[in-house]
Amino acid sequence: MIQEVEKEVYKVLDELNIPFSRTEHEPTITCEEADKCMGHLTGIPSKSLFLTNKKKTDFYLVIMNGNKPLKIKEFSPLVGEKHVSFASEEKLVEYLNLKPGMVSVFGLINNKEHDIKVVVDTEILEREKITFHPNINTATIEISVDDMFRFIEYMGNPLIKVQFP
Structure with missing residues (x-):
């Protein structure tokens, strides 16, 4: 059953x-849990x-x-920072209106200021499809990688493509 929070996505x-x-599943928090629920989806798990x-x-x-x-110490210089860390749950709710375990590209729908920089590992470019939670952790959807970039462009957020260590 499609939840209200998914409808905007x-x-x-x-x-x-x-x-x-789209595949429905039990609530998942980690990537490992989500991988077990992928069902018929073949895209790279994000x-x-x-x-x-x-x-x-x-x-x-x-x-x-x-x-x-993610090797966070090696990642920081890729975005021109000396130090980055995980944002607090409060900031996650403030900027993306999401809770931990539900973070995905589709949270950009809630970033009305378009001030979050989207950083994509170029390794993903090697794949045809990718999977994300649709702003809820009881479903996973698969789209093409090209369509993911179309979505990001439509949202208007800055995009940075880098090769992660």
Whole structure:
């Protein structure tokens, strides 16, 4: 059953003519839990992380292969920062209106100021499809990687493509 919080995601995907596949599952918090619920979806599982700089003035939505760890000390210089860390749950709610375990590219729908920088690992470019939670952790949807970039462009957030260590 589609939850209320998902409806805005599907509305935008429909506006952009972005096809998707959806699988319902038990609530998941970690990438490992989500991987077990993928069902028929074949896209690369994504890991979406919400990070901030030391002064908490810049925020980053990091999108990467869900099976790859983020080496945060090596990541920081890739975005021109000396130090980044995970943003607090309060900032996650304030900027993306999401809770931990529900972070995905679709949270950008709630970032009306378009001030979150989206950082995508170029490794994802090697794949055709990618999976995300649709702003709720009881479903996973699959879209093409190209459509993910169309969605990000439509949202109007700055995009940074870098090769993660």
